[in-house]
Amino acid sequence: MTTGGSLSLGKTWNQAQTDQITEQLKSDIASFNKVLSTDGITIGGGNGGLLGTVRDDKNNKDKSLQSVSLTDLLKQATYSTSDATFQQALQQGLPSDATSVSDYATAIANLKTMADTVDQLGVAVSKFNSDGTVTVGSFTKATGDLKTALDTALDGKSLSTSDLQTQISTITTFVDTTMPGLLKATVSGQQSWVDQMATLKQTYEAAASQASQYGLDGTQLNAKYQSLYDQGFASQLDTLRQSDLSVQARYQTATGDDEGAALTNFDISADQQRQQLADNWKNFLGDAYTSQQEYISQSADLEKTLSAERLKIQQQYNDQALQSAESVMSSLETYGAGLATSDASPLSAADQYKVANDNFTTDLTAAQGGSFTALQALQGDMQTLLAQSKTFNGSGTAYANDYDRVLQAMRSLGNISTDSLTASAMKELMKSSTDTLKATMDQMVDLTGKVLSEIRMQSMKSTTGKAA
Structure with a gap:
C-alpha cells in the first residue's frame, strides 16, 4: 500500500x-x-x-x-x-x-x-x-556562440551524462578559448616566417572546419589568418627595407650627402615610432584599436610632430646652404664693389675717385636714414674714399677736405636713431632665403653692369682723346 x-x-x-x-x-x-x-x-x-x-x-x-x-x-x-x-x-x-x-x-x-x-x-x-x-533538447544557460555551437553539435543526440559533460567541456573550450585565442594571435616565434605561417595556416583551417561543424562562422578564422599573413609579410618587408635604408644612409654620409643621410635616418625612426604606437594600442585593445578616437588623436599628434621635426632638419641644412651661398655672394659683392676702385680697374684716377665718392655719399645718406646694410658698408667706403683721394688729390687741400668729411660723417653716425637701425637689422634678418639670394644676385648683376658701363665709357674717352 x-x-x-x-x-x-x-x-x-x-x-x-x-x-x-x-x-x-x-x-x-x-x-x-x-x-x-x-x-x-x-x-x-x-x-x-x-x-x-x-x-x-x-x-x-x-x-x-x-x-x-x-x-x-x-x-x-x-x-x-x-x-x-x-x-x-x-x-x-x-x-x-x-x-x-x-x-x-x-x-x-x-x-x-x-x-x-x-x-x-x-x-x-x-x-x-x-x-x-x-536525449538532448536544448541548452538553457549557454548564450551567443557557445549556445549556437552546443545546439548544433549536440541537439537530439542521446548520451550518457558523463559523455555529455565531456562533449560540453570540449565545445566550451573551443568556443571560449581556442577560437578567441586564434583570432587574437600575432606572428612570432623562432621558425622561419614561411614555416611558421604554413603551420599556422593548418591550425586555422582545422579550427575553421570545426567552427562550421558547430554552426559558427568559420570564415572569420580564415579572414584572421589572412590578416596575420598580410601583417607579418608587411612587417618582414618593413624590417628588410629599414635595414636597406640604414645602409643607404651610411652611403649618403660617406659621399658627403649629410642632409640626405639625416633625412633617411629620420624616416627610419619615424616609421618605427608609428609602428610602436600602433603595436602598443593593438596589444591593449586588439584589432579594434584603429577605430578608437584616442588612438586617432595620438596618431595625428605623432604625424604633426614628425612633420615639424623633418621640416626642421631640412631648414637647418637649407640655412647652412644659404649661409654658404650668402658668404660667397657677399665676397663677390665686396669684390665687385671694390673692383672699380682697385688696382685692376681700367678707370682713370679721377673716375676711380668719383666712384669712391659716390659710394661713400650714397651709403652715408642711407646709413643716416637708418639703413643697417649701408652702415655696415660705410667703413669700407671711407677707407676707399681716402685712399682714392690721396692718389688723385695728393696730400693737398682736396684730400684734407675729404678727410674732414669722413670725420664729420663718423660724428653724424652717432646721432642715428637706434630704433631705426634695429628695425632695419630685423628686416634684413627676417628676409626669406629666396628673397635674400635673389637680392644678392640682382645686386651683383647691377654692379657688374655698372663696372662694364664704366669700362666702356673709359674706352670711349680714350678713343676720343686719340682722335683729337
Whole structure:
C-alpha cells in the first residue's frame, strides 16, 4: 500500500505452513522507503492506495497471479517530486526490466544523479532514456556562440551524462578559448616566417572546419589568418627595407650627402615610432584599436610632430646652404664693389675717385636714414674714399677736405636713431632665403653692369682723346 507518500504493508495471509514472504517484504519496503525519503520522492497509485498483493501461489489457476513481486508492484506505482527535472526523469527513465527492488532503487538514485547533472550543465532534456542516457533538447544557460555551437553539435543526440559533460567541456573550450585565442594571435616565434605561417595556416583551417561543424562562422578564422599573413609579410618587408635604408644612409654620409643621410635616418625612426604606437594600442585593445578616437588623436599628434621635426632638419641644412651661398655672394659683392676702385680697374684716377665718392655719399645718406646694410658698408667706403683721394688729390687741400668729411660723417653716425637701425637689422634678418639670394644676385648683376658701363665709357674717352 501507499500511505502518506511511502510504502506500507497491508494485510498478510499465508496458506502454507511457513511464511517466506513477509519478512523479506518488510525489509524491501524499509530500504525502498529510505531511497524515496533521501531523494525527496513520494509514491502513490493503486486503488485507494492499494498497489496489489505480493504472491507466491503456484497453484493459482490465474497464471498472472501465481507469482507477483514487490518489484512488479513498484512498476505500477506513481512517483512525485518537487524537482521538475527529476520528475521528468522518473516519468521517462524508470526501467521496465528491473528484476529486484534493489535494481529499482538503484535506477531511481541514478536518475536523481542524472537530473542534477543536466541541471548543473544547463541542459534541457527531451527524454530520459531507460538505458541510462539522455536525449538532448536544448541548452538553457549557454548564450551567443557557445549556445549556437552546443545546439548544433549536440541537439537530439542521446548520451550518457558523463559523455555529455565531456562533449560540453570540449565545445566550451573551443568556443571560449581556442577560437578567441586564434583570432587574437600575432606572428612570432623562432621558425622561419614561411614555416611558421604554413603551420599556422593548418591550425586555422582545422579550427575553421570545426567552427562550421558547430554552426559558427568559420570564415572569420580564415579572414584572421589572412590578416596575420598580410601583417607579418608587411612587417618582414618593413624590417628588410629599414635595414636597406640604414645602409643607404651610411652611403649618403660617406659621399658627403649629410642632409640626405639625416633625412633617411629620420624616416627610419619615424616609421618605427608609428609602428610602436600602433603595436602598443593593438596589444591593449586588439584589432579594434584603429577605430578608437584616442588612438586617432595620438596618431595625428605623432604625424604633426614628425612633420615639424623633418621640416626642421631640412631648414637647418637649407640655412647652412644659404649661409654658404650668402658668404660667397657677399665676397663677390665686396669684390665687385671694390673692383672699380682697385688696382685692376681700367678707370682713370679721377673716375676711380668719383666712384669712391659716390659710394661713400650714397651709403652715408642711407646709413643716416637708418639703413643697417649701408652702415655696415660705410667703413669700407671711407677707407676707399681716402685712399682714392690721396692718389688723385695728393696730400693737398682736396684730400684734407675729404678727410674732414669722413670725420664729420663718423660724428653724424652717432646721432642715428637706434630704433631705426634695429628695425632695419630685423628686416634684413627676417628676409626669406629666396628673397635674400635673389637680392644678392640682382645686386651683383647691377654692379657688374655698372663696372662694364664704366669700362666702356673709359674706352670711349680714350678713343676720343686719340682722335683729337
